[in-house]
Amino acid sequence: MLCVEDSTGVQNAAPIPRQRTELPVESAVMYAEERHWDVFPGTWLEAGDRTETCSCGLPDCSAPGAHPARPDWATEATGSGSTARRLWSQHPKASVLLPTGRAFDVLDVSDSAGFLALARMERMRVTPGPVACTPDRRMLFFVLPGGAAKAGGLVRAVGWSPASLDLIARGEGHYVPAPPTRIGGMGAVQWARRPTQANRWLPDADEMINPLAYACGQEVRTGGQEVRTD
Template sequence: MQHVEDTLGARQIARDTLVETAVRYAQDRHWDVVPGASVVEHSAGRRCDCGHPGCATPGAHPILRDWAVQAASSPALVRRWWGEHPDAAILLPTGRGFDVIDVPEQAGCLALARLERMGLPLGPVIATPTRRLQFLVLPGARDKMGEMLRRIGWGIGAIDLIPKGEGDWVVAPPSRMGTSGSAAWAREPTELNRWLPEARELVSPIAYACGRAMADAR
């Protein structure tokens, strides 16, 4: 009985954390937010609550059909959504308040160290349980990424660097993603990184790190 009560208590704490964090993103950072699917315990293991047994992105996709239209930074609306879906993942649409440069974890950690040594500005950085790092930069980066990479000698498909912009999203901490774990902040949102960097300020060190990680893996 005590184990059941502990489990229920932990689940309630997790739900409280999700809704309060989603509200904070909307209220403090003015980021648009939208609810995502959640990962539920099942007799066959963890799976997405969307109902598709073969879901390719469990806990990491919107539950609203017109999510791009409905996504908003209204704390009241966020509370209503999570009141209806208390275990929903927190999704942040890209191409609005920010774009994202998504790279493998090894390259991302190398890039972080290099960027800090160079004294370059950094925004928040998400670490996913799928071993990726996602650098938040000013909007518009995805559409310029191909040209920026060509200027420094890389093709857009030559390295494992994925720009995310309008029409896409990221899963925000502390949301659970599949069976791998939960998203976390490698660099948390603070007052010091409220102003996001331009992608062109970061792309060269990040691309270099991606290239080096690929070479090391050979």
């Protein structure tokens, strides 16, 4: 949870707001038509006797219900709402996946580092773009395309070795799951900061790296334990 300070300086926990469950096709069409993001359908979860399994059929699937269903996913991705409706009509339960390196890149950190970074951004008056939380405790910060390519250099510029931080830059050739995609039995991807008109213009990675690297560095110093935001 995100710790924020009230007027008395006391920190309070601000949980992610509960979000209305939407059909995958509704979200996919919204991303395509309102945000002009490319989307493509991935695998989905199939109900079993005691648990849900990935539609890919692999018992040891690393991302059940949340990975590409086809090897040509990059060419299948579409920015057309009508095409998205057609694709999801074939598999209504398919996950909603977004290719990076097109309309946006993504900076991927642990959720503890991500919430710490958001609190730090608020104090620095840095405005993040959309931010998603995955049920495997990752946070995805959406930035302008090209951010992934220069992330390593930006991290070095603020005094860290990229290899020492749990910060993954996702650009061309990668993808991320988007709400309301469900991953295994862990739960659904949610927005910590929803895409809105206010964050239509994405930030550059240059603006995000300082607070993100700081937060990831705090995890290194504390051995991955939860850290306070003051």
